[in-house]
Amino acid sequence: MTDRRVTPDPTHVTLDIPAQVTGPIADLRQSPAGPRDRQVLFGDRAAILGRMEGHSLIRAQKDGYCGWVSDAALGPVHPVTHRVTSRATHVYAEANFKSPDLMHLGFSAGLNVVAETATFVETPQGFIPRQHVRPTEARATDPATIAELFLGVPYLWGGNAHLGIDCSGLVQAACLACGIACPGDSDQQAEQLGVALPSGAALQRNDVIFWKGHVALVLDKDTLIHANAGHMLVTTEPIADALARIEMQGDGVPTGFKRLEMPT
Incomplete structure (x- = not known):
């Protein structure tokens, strides 16, 4: 089965037109009237793959994520300096x-x-x-510092912005700002981000912890930062407390620990 997030229904793919997001935030939806998958931001570039019901099927340049965006949120491409x-x-x-x-x-x-x-x-x-x-060429160098910019931002499923963000949106924002390629959802990130750590390895700043359906970024050996539905915002939390709380609420134990590969 193909993944609609990266391989949309070919019957909807009839175009290949460069475009750019012209509003502050635009929802990227499963269908023109469907639920939000992710968000794209002002200046984000995309390819329009098809059009229907006042919406465009786009592929976001930053991560290859595909979805439907209101035509009103898109315009012609301009330089991003x-x-x-x-x-x-x-x-x-x-x-x-x-x-x-x-x-x-x-x-x-x-x-x-x-x-x-x-x-x-x-x-x-x-x-x-x-x-x-x-x-644009002035990259950040510490993903955790970028993540901390979002402390207190409300949790929003599929959110990628300062008005609302989810766990994978936070990790993606932190990684992309540092020049680290990063897909949009936590399951994709678990597959594509970083290098797997061996069992029992000591954690360090900018390591990533994955659960089924959740992801967090390590601030130090004892503390993580994540957008989570438990607190309904971006917060720091002792790693031991987060592990116990997430397991107790029925979401299991971590599925993996990874170390980001920083660009040279």
Whole structure:
């Protein structure tokens, strides 16, 4: 059986048109009126594979994930020169924080910066504080630090953004920011991320713990960070407590421990 997340129904694949997300956040759905699988963010590039009922079937460039997005959320492709590196930011009408805010954007939103001032960058959408953006080539180097940006963000099934995120969305955001290729869902991540650790190996920062249907990132030998439905937010938790709580609630013991391979 094919995986619809990466191999959509071929009867719906009739196009191959480059596109880009033009809204702050867009749901990536199983069908035009179906439930959310994941989310794509402002500036994310995609290929439109087909159209139906005011929606487009897309393949997201960042991870190959396929799903249906509202046509209103897509537009033509423009350069992405910078990305938002704060948890969230505002787009202002002028290079002045007292001017009207026109749009909110979250971490990793892709921007086309056309000019800069001492305190703002200018994009076709408006002005964004310079402190909140970095050039696309300026990768982060520590996934755990990126994950900590999301502390307190509400849990949202299929979420990938500062307004709501799930366990695999958090790990993906942390990895992609550091140049580590990372698929969208935890089962895919368990297969494709990092190198498996032997049983009983000591854990270190940026190791990844997998359960069936869940994933967490290690902050230190005693602590992890994860978006979880137990707390309904992104939180840190002692590893021993998380293992006991998750097993007690019926979700079993970890299915694997892996060590991320950092790009050189």
